[in-house]
Amino acid sequence: MIRSYALTFAAVTLRIWLPLGQILQFDFIEAYRVIAWLCWVPNLIIAQWIISKQNLSGYMRLDGF
Numbered sequence: 014m015i016r017s018y019a020l021t022f023a024a025v026t027l028r029i030w031l032p033l034g035q036i037l038q039f040d041f042i043e044a045y046r047v048i049a050w051l052c053w054v055p056n057l058i059i060a061q062w063i064i065s066k067q068n069l070s071g072y073m074r075l076d077g078f
Contacts, residue, residue: 015060015063015064016057016060016061016064018060019053019056019057019059019060020053020056020057022056023052023053023056026052026053026055026056027048027049027052030048030051030052031044031045031048034048
């Protein structure tokens with residue numbers, strides 16, 4: 014669920030990055046193409062970090078492993 018939330022939150026991240034692209038005066042179409050793919054990356058990195066942190070702290074998953 015953490016990864017699912019991170020990927021769903023990519024829509025919010027997209028809307029944060031797009032105005033920054035406009036402020037930096039990138040071409041909108043080209044910036045949108047790049048940002049649409051890159052907005053997933055930081056979210057997934059943070060999600061994986063959270064998952065790893067939970068696993069290292071002894072968090073017991075429901076399947077018992």
